[in-house]
Amino acid sequence: MKALFSISSGLYAGWAIGANDTSGILGPAIGSKMLTFRPVAIICAFFMMAGAMFGGTGVTQVASSPALTAGDAFVVALSAALGVTLMTLLRCPVSTVQALTGAVIGWSIASETALNAGNLTTLSLVWVVSPFLSAFLAVCLYKLVAALIKALHVNIFKLDRMIRTGLFLACAFASYQLGANNIPATVGIFLPASPFVDLTLFGNISVSAEHQLLFLGGTAAAFGVFTWGRRMAEATGNGDFRFSSSPLMAMIAVLTQGLVFYLFTSQASGAFFTGHGLPALPMVPLSGYQCLVGAMMGLSFLNKGVTFSWRSAGFLTASWIATPALAFFGSYAALTVL
Numbered sequence: 001m002k003a004l005f006s007i008s009s010g011l012y013a014g015w016a017i018g019a020n021d022t023s024g025i026l027g028p029a030i031g032s033k034m035l036t037f038r039p040v041a042i043i044c045a046f047f048m049m050a051g052a053m054f055g056g057t058g059v060t061q062v063a064s065s066p067a068l069t070a071g072d073a074f075v076v077a078l079s080a081a082l083g084v085t086l087m088t089l090l091r092c093p094v095s096t097v098q099a100l101t102g103a104v105i106g107w108s109i110a111s112e113t114a115l116n117a118g119n120l121t122t123l124s125l126v127w128v129v130s131p132f133l134s135a136f137l138a139v140c141l142y143k144l145v146a147a148l149i150k151a152l153h154v155n156i157f158k159l160d161r162m163i164r165t166g167l168f169l170a171c172a173f174a175s176y177q178l179g180a181n182n183i184p185a186t187v188g189i190f191l192p193a194s195p196f197v198d199l200t201l202f203g204n205i206s207v208s209a210e211h212q213l214l215f216l217g218g219t220a221a222a223f224g225v226f227t228w229g230r231r232m233a234e235a236t237g238n239g240d241f242r243f244s245s246s247p248l249m250a251m252i253a254v255l256t257q258g259l260v261f262y263l264f265t266s267q268a269s270g271a272f273f274t275g276h277g278l279p280a281l282p283m284v285p286l287s288g289y290q291c292l293v294g295a296m297m298g299l300s301f302l303n304k305g306v307t308f309s310w311r312s313a314g315f316l317t318a319s320w321i322a323t324p325a326l327a328f329f330g331s332y333a334a335l336t337v338l
Helices: 002-006 008-022 023-033 037-055 057-063 068-089 096-110 117-152 158-189 209-240 249-263 267-275 288-300 310-337
Strands: 197-200 206-207
Touching: 002 008, 008 037, 008 068, 008 096, 008 158, 008 209, 023 037, 023 158, 023 209, 023 249, 023 288, 037 158, 037 209, 068 096, 068 209, 068 310, 096 117, 096 158, 096 310, 117 249, 117 288, 158 209, 158 249, 158 288, 197 310, 249 288, 288 310
Parallel strands: none
Antiparallel strands: 197 206
16 A cells, blocks of 8 residues: 555556546547547557556656656656646646656756756657657558548448448557557656565566556556546547548547557667668657647648647647646645755
């Protein structure tokens, strides 16, 4: 029980991912009117937990900082989670990992601990580039899928079933990648001072302290999906963008998120690039909603039944700036007082 309390703020941050960050996946799915909330939420929760457990170890190592004590990590995660909770109450889709970054910067100033400037620069550049990369990939995916549909000559009823199935699979894929990318960042800060030890179950099954943290973080995120996930999904699917006129666009947007997460999370993608003489992409946590906005921006240029609101995009940008700022001041104030 004491161990759970020491990482409770990290679990709170994991809950925030399920409650808010999943809106980029759940929103298009239910906004398209092709899927209802309950089945897609079950798929999202299950695959997000699986992604955290089996695909997130690389990002966990990136997120961990040896200089963070257990108390520091508790305050950092709590400050980030409170900021995201406030934005969730306001129905603003934001990024928990960006809030965590703001909180870590607040901790570094309060504790007079220098952060790796190179890592911060890389993180910032990836966050700026990811929406544009998403826009490019979304356009390419649409062209590819549209050509495939045209070549198959399917009737409208079969096409409807294909898109519905494709959207379901895209949600599963994107949820797995979200879990692998975001959840390790929330629990990674607890890794240097983890209260858990490696375990051996049934005599031959080894469960590391890292995987125990990832399992708990994934469980908390799944709980977030079933508590406040609908709130944010409906705000996204029926608010910022309109997907009902083009379910195919919803499928492309969700699939694009998964691909971008994969590129910056999977060790296999890094091996592919280096194997072809190219530099590997950095393994960093991303904002899924930023990828969604980028994808919708790209698809809107095709004028294929997608409504993209630049006014909403401006509002979202302001909330993306405000969230890490709130976490920064919360973390700095708490650690200065304490």
